[in-house]
Amino acid sequence: xxxxxxxxxxxxxxxxxxxxxxxxxxxxxxxxxxxxxxxxxxxxxxxxxxxxxxxxxxxxxxxxxxxxxxxxxxxxxxxxxxxxxxxxxxxxxxxxxxxxxxxxxxxxxxxxxxxxxxxxxxxxxxxxxxxxxxxxxxxxxxxxxxxxxxxxxxxxxxxxxxxxxxxxxxxxxxxxxxxxxxxxxxxxxxxxxxxxxxxxxxxxxxxxxxxxxxxxxxxxxxxxxxxxxxxxxxxxxxxxxxxxxxxxxxxxxxxxxxxxxxxxxxxxxxxxxxxxxxxxxxxxxxxxxxxxxxxxxxxxxxxxxxxxxxxxxxxxxxxxxxxxxxxxxxxxxxxxxxxxxxxxxxxxxxxxxxxxxxxxxxxxxxxxxxxxxxxxxxxxxxxx
Amino acid sequence: xxxxxxxxxxxxxxxxxxxxxxxxxxxxxxxxxxxxxxxxxxxxxxxxxxxxxxxxxxxxxxxxxxxxxxxxxxxxxxxxxxxxxxxxxxxxxxxxxxxxxxxxxxxxxxxxxxxxxxxxxxxxxxxxxxxxxxxxxxxxxxxxxxxxxxxxxxxxxxxxxxxxxxxxxxxxxxxxxxxxxxxxxxxxxxxxxxxxxxxxxxxxxxxxxxxxxxxxxxxxxxxxxxxxxxxxxxxxxxxxxxxxxxxxxxxxxxxxxxxxxxxxxxxxxxxxxxxxxxxxxxxxxxxxxxxxxxxxxxxxxxxxxxxxxxxxxxxxxxxxxxxxxxxxxxxxxxxxxxxxxxxxxxxxxxxxxxxxxxxxxxxxxxxxxxxxxxxxxxxxxxxx
Numbered sequence: 001x002x003x004x005x006x007x008x009x010x011x012x013x014x015x016x017x018x019x020x021x022x023x024x025x026x027x028x029x030x031x032x033x034x035x036x037x038x039x040x041x042x043x044x045x046x047x048x049x050x051x052x053x054x055x056x057x058x059x060x061x062x063x064x065x066x067x068x069x070x071x072x073x074x075x076x077x078x079x080x081x082x083x084x085x086x087x088x089x090x091x092x093x094x095x096x097x098x099x100x101x102x103x104x105x106x107x108x109x110x111x112x113x114x115x116x117x118x119x120x121x122x123x124x125x126x127x128x129x130x131x132x133x134x135x136x137x138x139x140x141x142x143x144x145x146x147x148x149x150x151x152x153x154x155x156x157x158x159x160x161x162x163x164x165x166x167x168x169x170x171x172x173x174x175x176x177x178x179x180x181x182x183x184x185x186x187x188x189x190x191x192x193x194x195x196x197x198x199x200x201x202x203x204x205x206x207x208x209x210x211x212x213x214x215x216x217x218x219x220x221x222x223x224x225x226x227x228x229x230x231x232x233x234x235x236x237x238x239x240x241x242x243x244x245x246x247x248x249x250x251x252x253x254x255x256x257x258x259x260x261x262x263x264x265x266x267x268x269x270x271x272x273x274x275x276x277x278x279x280x281x282x283x284x285x286x287x288x289x290x291x292x293x294x295x296x297x298x299x300x301x302x303x304x305x306x307x308x309x310x311x312x313x314x315x316x317x318x319x320x321x322x323x324x325x326x327x328x329x330x331x332x333x334x335x336x337x338x339x340x341x342x343x344x345x346x347x348x349x350x351x352x353x354x355x356x357x358x359x360x361x362x363x364x365x366x367x368x369x370x371x372x373x374x375x376x377x378x379x380x381x382x383x384x
Numbered sequence: 385x386x387x388x389x390x391x392x393x394x395x396x397x398x399x400x401x402x403x404x405x406x407x408x409x410x411x412x413x414x415x416x417x418x419x420x421x422x423x424x425x426x427x428x429x430x431x432x433x434x435x436x437x438x439x440x441x442x443x444x445x446x447x448x449x450x451x452x453x454x455x456x457x458x459x460x461x462x463x464x465x466x467x468x469x470x471x472x473x474x475x476x477x478x479x480x481x482x483x484x485x486x487x488x489x490x491x492x493x494x495x496x497x498x499x500x501x502x503x504x505x506x507x508x509x510x511x512x513x514x515x516x517x518x519x520x521x522x523x524x525x526x527x528x529x530x531x532x533x534x535x536x537x538x539x540x541x542x543x544x545x546x547x548x549x550x551x552x553x554x555x556x557x558x559x560x561x562x563x564x565x566x567x568x569x570x571x572x573x574x575x576x577x578x579x580x581x582x583x584x585x586x587x588x589x590x591x592x593x594x595x596x597x598x599x600x601x602x603x604x605x606x607x608x609x610x611x612x613x614x615x616x617x618x619x620x621x622x623x624x625x626x627x628x629x630x631x632x633x634x635x636x637x638x639x640x641x642x643x644x645x646x647x648x649x650x651x652x653x654x655x656x657x658x659x660x661x662x663x664x665x666x667x668x669x670x671x672x673x674x675x676x677x678x679x680x681x682x683x684x685x686x687x688x689x690x691x692x693x694x695x696x697x698x699x700x701x702x703x704x705x706x707x708x709x710x711x712x713x714x715x716x717x718x719x720x721x722x723x724x725x726x727x728x729x730x731x732x733x734x735x736x737x738x739x740x741x742x743x744x745x746x747x748x749x750x751x752x753x754x755x756x757x758x759x760x761x762x763x764x765x766x767x768x
Contacts, residue, residue, distance in 0.1 A: 011575035023640065036571055051641040055620055056667045058607035065620065068598035137717040143702035147616070147624055151636040152704040154712035156616060156626070158553030160544060165626070165706060167616050168552030169542030170596045172559075179563035184741035186570035187420055191395035191743075193577045199743035206717055207740040212554045213712060214452035214737065220709045221735065223442035227709060232531070232540060232551050236439055236449065240531055242540070242549070252535040256407065257435040283440045318527035320536040322549060325604045325611060328538035328597060333521040333590055351605065353598065356591040357568035359575075359583035 006361040010037025015189070017098040018043060018089070019073070020113075022050045024146065024171055025130050025205065026102035027069040028178035033098070033185065034072030035355040035365055041092060041379060042070065042370070046077040049372040060347025062369060071343040071352060072367025074375035080111050089113075091383040093122055098185055102130035105141055115200045125198045126188040128181050134204035144205050149173040153209030158216055160229045176208040230289065232322075238285040239264070239292040242322050243300035250322035251300050251308045260317060261285065267315040268299040344368040390745040394421025399573070401482040402427060402473070403457070404497075406434045408530065408555055409514050409589065410486035411453040412562035417482070417569065418456030419739040419749055425476060425763060426454065426754070430461040433756040444731025446753060455727040455736060456751025458759035464495050473497075475767040477506055482569055486514035489525055499584045509582040510572040512565050518588035528589050530555040537593030542600055544613045560592040614673065616706075622669040623648070623676040626706050627684035634706035635684050635692045644701060645669065651699040652683040728752040 015038040019030040027042075027050065034040045044050055052065040059067045078085040093099065099118065101108055108114055108129065115127050132144020139152075150156050150173045160166030181203050188199040210217070215236060216227050227235035232242035232252070239261075240254035255261045258281060265274035273295070279285050285292055300308055305321060312319035323331070334340065334353070342349040343366050354364050399422040403414040411426075411434065418424045428434055436449040443451045462469040477483065483502065485492055492498055492513065499511050516528020523536075534540050534557045544550030565587050572583040594601070599620060600611050611619035616626035616636070623645075624638035639645045642665060649658035657679070663669050669676055684692055689705060696703035707715070718724065718737070726733040727750050738748050 007579070007581075009575070009579065011571050011578075032567070054641060054666060056603070056607070059602055060606070064602035064606065065599045068602050133717050134721050137720040139717045142697065142704070143700070144704075145624075145638050145640060145702050147618060147638050148636055148702050148704035151616075151626065151634075151706045152712075152715075154707050154709045155552070155554050156706060157708045160550050160615070161548070164545070165616060166544050166550055166613070167618065168539070168554060168556065169600070169611070169613055169619065170539050170552060170556050170593075171599075171618075172552065172554050172556050172596075175556075175560065175596050176563070179560070179567060180741035183416070183563060183567035183570055184743065186567055186574060187395050188743060190570060190574040190577065191393070191746075193574065194395075195391070195393065197391075197745070199745065201741055201743045203741045204721075206715075207723060207737070209554075210712060210715075210718060210723070210737055211740045212556075212559050213709065215449045215555075216553070216709045217713055217737070218443055218448035218452050218734075219440075220713050222444070222448065223440070227553070229550070229553060231544070232535075232549060234531060234551065234555075235553065240529075242535065250535075252532055254529050254531050256529060257438060282438060313526065316527070318529050318532050320526070320528075320532035322535045322540060323538050324541045325538045325597065325600045328536075328594060329601055329604050331536075331590075331594075333517050333523045334594060336521040337518050337588075339591060339594070350602075353591070353594055353601070356595045357564035357585055357587045359568065359572060359585045361581070361583065362575075 008361060008363050010363050010365055012036040012038040015039070015098065016041070016096045017100065018092055018096050020099065020101040020103055022102060023052055024065070024069060024174035025177040025181065026100045028175060029181040030100055031069050031072060032182045032355060034367055036362070037365055040073040042073045042075050043089065044075055044077050044372060046079055046373065049077065053372060059350060060345055062345060067345060067350065067369050071369045072365060073370055074379060075370035075373055076376045076379045077373035086111065088380060088383055093125065096125065098126045098128070100128040100130070100181060104143065105131055119198065119200050123198055124192060124196065126185055126192070126201070127198065128185060128201045128203060130177060130181060130203050130205070132205050134202060134207065146171040146174040149205040149209055153206055154213055154216065155209055158227050158229050158235060161231050162228050165229065172212065173205050173209045176212055177203060177205045180208050233289065236286065237282055238289040239296050241293055243297045245300050245305045245308060246302055247304040249305040251305050252320045252322055253296060253312060254318050257282070263315045264317050267311055267317060268296060270295060341366045346371050392745060392747050394747050394749055396420040396422040399423070399482065400425070400480045401484065402476055402480050404483065404485040404487055406486060407436055408449070408453060408558035409561040409565065410484045412559060413565040414484055415453050415456060416566045416739060418751055420746070421749055424457040426457045426459050427473065428459055428461050428756060430463055430757065433461065437756060443734060444729055446729060451729060451734065451753050455753045456749060457754055458763060459754035459757055460760045460763045461757035470495065472764060472767050477509065480509065482510045482512070484512040484514070484565060488527065489515055503582065503584050507582055508576060508580065510569055510576070510585070511582065512569060512585045512587060514561060514565060514587050514589070516589050518586060518591065530558040533557040533589040533593055537590055538597055538600065539593055542611050542613050542619060545615050546612050549613065556596065557589050557593045560596055561587060561589045564592050617673065620670065621666055622673040623680050625677055627681045629684055629689045629692060630686055631688040633689040635689050636704045636706055637680060637696060638702050641666070647699045648701050651695055651701060652680060654679060725750045730755050
């Protein structure tokens with residue numbers, strides 16, 4: 001049994017990451033590496049930089065997206081088509097542990113930075129090459145943004161209502177890709193400790209969306225059914241949805257198995273439904289979704305949200321509230337648990353959420369959102 | 385410069401993971417650990433097991449969800465309220481590297497397996513405790529499913545159309561939580577190589593959704609605006625959406641910066657719009673979303689999808705197709721790039737996608753979907 005006290009630490013202290021990055025996927029990946037202590041050198045093109053810098057100006061002149069994705073990094077502007085600047089990048093790579101790129105297809109190769117060349121020159125380097133569609137196949141030349149990949153990958157078709165597909169508001173293709181890139185880098189760092197070798201990790205956004213669609217793919221491949229989007233419900237389970245309450249709010253209730261269904265039926269005073277063979281199992285209930293939604297909806301319409309949530313908690317039925325973004329920003333569950341910290345920006349400190357999966361002994365690292373090229377001179381001097 | 389040939393390897397060979405798991409978040413996390421070579425012992429309650437086993441029976445008697453999330457694992461049924469079975473679990477934990485749990489709040493503590501107790505007894509163990517709302521705050525006792533957390537976290541409010549919020553079809557709260565758990569375990573394995581210490585990693589699903597909402601949170605906190613869901617568009621950029629084509633399909637087109645907007649205007653024969661100050665920058669175009677959607681929609685309605693995609697590719701404008709799940713299952717970009725492999729099930733081999741972020745030198749590990757308790761006897765004998 002250990003009696004050693006915890007030591008506060010950042011697991012990626014000493015790791016250097018180069019981001020040839022733009023938009024969401026690569027920047028979120030490298031931001032999380034920075035959260036864990038890595039030094040992240042974000043390489044941007046002079047003058048314009050990462051396109052998310054220009055989405056809006058709401059955060060003291062910086063954009064909502066850029067601030068979310070880029071705190072804790074150094075911004076270095078390099079014109080990679082100019083030999084001198086490409087030389088700076090190559091010298092940075094001599095000491096770097098990781099390079100993450102999501103530039104347009106072929107861009108790295110044209111700079112002499114193709115993944116095979118990099119791996120030859122830097123055998124301990126972990127090289128992550130994010131693209132929309134990977135290498136090979138009819139689409140590998142195509143540009144990729146979140147909406148495009150979520151559309152191509154079927155995610156929009158199972159969101160919304162029948163005949164009215166919708167893009168999930170969360171950029172799931174970008175974020176999924178970011179998290180697969182982030183995790184594969186961590187796996188590669190662990191692997192490198194054992195083998196001394198780096199890694200080439202190609203990640204296609206379409207593949208990450210396809211993985212996230214795994215349940216729907218299996219349903220189609222084996223059941224032959226195309227899931228219809230069902231608004232606030234889930235195509236795979238029922239009853240599960242959002243129901244207006246007597247006090248003008250929206251309760252969200254769900255059941256995921258037969259035992260919960262039985263408890264729900266009892267809670268709404270309709271215990272005879274629990275024994276009705278039409279609703280016995282989840283696939284039965286999915287077929288009878290409309291009828292069950294009507295029954296649950298009628299019960300909710302006669303009660304306040306607070307009453308519904310209290311009764312549902314007592315019955316062991318999962319429940320929540322349909323919140324706006326404003327509700328989330330003010331959510332007591334985030335505030336009371338100390339989930340916010342301040343990060344620095346050129347216009348002063350702003351709140352940001354802590355990394356969602358820090359070990360208790362790891363330090364919370366709160367960095368700075370860099371202006372375009374803010375660290376260019378210092379990095380040029382260091383690697384000149 | 386290295387001349388060593390690549391060695392095929394699985395980075396998590398030799399790592400043992402215990403999953404006290406159900407539904408999606410913990411099972412997807414441990415499935416990816418299995419993909420990388422870890423031995424995953426999935427502990428299920430006798431008789432019923434993981435609730436996703438019972439969602440449907442489409443895959444030769446197993447459910448679409450269960451097959452997606454559980455290949456490559458051993459299933460061991462233990463009654464953890466019985467002392468003998470709890471003893472088996474404790475003996476497994478003596479040699480395990482990782483434990484991942486997403487049981488109901490407090491369940492682990494009642495078994496004498498609270499995170500602090502585990503960390504005391506097994507100082508090298510990496511302990512991941514997934515909950516809906518974390519510890520503390522008014523909601524920490526509450527059950528959590530994907531829809532509940534996406535509702536509570538504002539994700540549904542920015543999906544759908546104004547007045548008609550929708551749950552993203554992809555279970556983003558579950559999958560995001562899975563990927564944060566997965567990545568934090570990999571970070572902790574790397575950290576353990578350096579420090580010899582395990583880690584306690586609490587992960588709340590609400591925190592992961594809040595992180596994924598970072599752009600919207602910043603927009604609200606600093607701009608004071610509540611983003612309205614815009615169907616197939618993005619609340620933050622425009623024009624960006626889905627447009628019916630002359631041949632009855634749906635083209636998806638998007639622009640993310642002013643230069644692309646200029647090229648798009650030229651492509652649709654409306655280059656005068658590129659110089660129109662009403663549409664100069666992204667935030668201007670977001671305000672004029674409806675007018676711009678009408679212009680782009682009219683152009684698409686007169687052309688076939690193939691023509692639109694060819695012209696857009698030539699103009700350097702991102703584009704894709706609105707696909708169904710069937711389209712995804714048959715997608716040539718997955719088939720031609722060899723993204724499918726077979727996994728084993730009690731009813732025979734079935735196709736499954738490869739892990740989306742494997743390094744080139746890492747082996748693809750294709751496992752088996754276990755029947756409930758299939759490995760109980762063997763594991764009891766091994767740890768008896």
